[in-house]
Amino acid sequence: MIKNKASIGVDIGGTSVKIGLVGAEGKVLARDSFPTHEGGRHQSREDFLRLVSAAVDRLKKIASQKKRVIVGVGIGAPGPVDVERGFVYFFPNIPGWKNTPLKSILEKRLKLPARVDNDASALAWGEFVFGAGRGVKNIVVLTLGTGVGGGIILDGKLFHGHAFSAAEIGHLVIHENGPECACGNRGCLETFVGNGYFVKEAEKRLKSGQTSVLSRAGGKLTPHAIAKAAHAGDPFSIRLWEDTAEHLATALAGLANILNPERIILGGGLAQNGIILFGPLRRALAKKAFPIAARSVKVVPAALKLDAGVVGAAALLRG
């Protein structure tokens, strides 16, 4: 029965809008996309709606060739959303979206049921439905990228809070006198494990005279390069990952003590480096969290990789 169903996921990103036809089994059956910017400016809201409609029409045809019934369209939106009404408050990095009733606009235009949520929640939901959180009811998902995003699933449902602004996990403070954060506060998790901060910390240590294969290697200092060096045994890089794991463990211990989840899922670039992050992270968490909370939680990498945004958005049609 379920095998002939599919939904469409739309992931609105900073550089491109990705649209995918996603089977009820979680596989991306067809893809489309268009740039968020074009000719030096952002697509207008009207352009966006036109381009999404055209993409959906193409995917509808492909679905019909594949004998799939499309049950609806899910949107992962880069900003705060009233999830119940599918109403976009604004997008911090894309102008022209203030107070948009996106769900009802799309439903009229596409003649399909639509669901709108913010992108971090959609990613978390994708892991719950198709990824590393399958079969688990209480999950915290963190995405470690330029910023640190998050989604929380409690009792098998996405948790949004009173005004739909819950799960800003990057802005859990772990050091009240820590570095200034873009949000105006100090010492947010993001200021320790965001990509930029991670690289800046590496640069700072290298400038202070610490030695590493990285200083001899030349080339650009990236999380990936530092991970490669750590895997190759570079003590400087291993130490940097351990310290990053320690900061992250402080936040995860807080989350474990407050929410007592069964699983914590880490996605994003920084989390794709396997044991050099997860090893010290799990050890530090076991020390920092309450014993019951620490014993009952597994910390695992996200299962959905490049397609996570589109698959998560498509998964919004489930549940």
Next chain:
Amino acid sequence: MIKNKASIGVDIGGTSVKIGLVGAEGKVLARDSFPTHEGGRHQSREDFLRLVSAAVDRLKKIASQKKRVIVGVGIGAPGPVDVERGFVYFFPNIPGWKNTPLKSILEKRLKLPARVDNDASALAWGEFVFGAGRGVKNIVVLTLGTGVGGGIILDGKLFHGHAFSAAEIGHLVIHENGPECACGNRGCLETFVGNGYFVKEAEKRLKSGQTSVLSRAGGKLTPHAIAKAAHAGDPFSIRLWEDTAEHLATALAGLANILNPERIILGGGLAQNGIILFGPLRRALAKKAFPIAARSVKVVPAALKLDAGVVGAAALLRG
């Protein structure tokens, strides 16, 4: 209809066990109690059950005189509980309770439905049903005492987490290099705003040569004395409360960013000092939390005072 109903609340504390007949309107209609210790030792589990049964029998008679129907007995337990089975894992400060199926034992003995939860959750539930959280569905409750306890209500239900160990709010880290905590971690909220730490900080500052009416007053340094001095305009004491508010605001900002509650309720001794805590606390929270989260939350003192434990336990029979 509801007016002729009542339930019995049992609050197992470190020094005494309090039992109350609580009307469906939240009023304590009759009280009983016995000491947790007697003759230099803790009551055995069997003694406890006998004494509770006797107290419940007395309260049943009073209820019948007052034409009240008792709908059940609620227990606030000082330790981790499997809430679904009403099963006590252990009490950290009272020996002899390991793995006790308290709910089923009490139901057989008292011939009344029983509910068991940990005391911090029961307090939070009491505020939701009868106190400062009435009519509000997403609430975080903190109790500022020797330790810092907490309870979380999400979507109108007590939230317990995967292994019933959620809401350990005193152990949210706010300073990863902060003071050592009894839990083994560093910089937990409790190490900044627990009663003992608060008084210790005052002593440290006085010893370092800071001047205050408190140093001339003699007598014991207590949160209450420091609050009195602050209300009387003592700059030293005002500053100490402001700094404590700042620490607390860091934790509340984290909770607001993660859970986006509609209300945060503060109970316990430290929270009973009105504007000298709540003034700077609200200002600091507005600066530290995300704007949407900060705007949507009210921070208020607990409404239930001395009877909070018994009323909260009795409220467990509701919902």
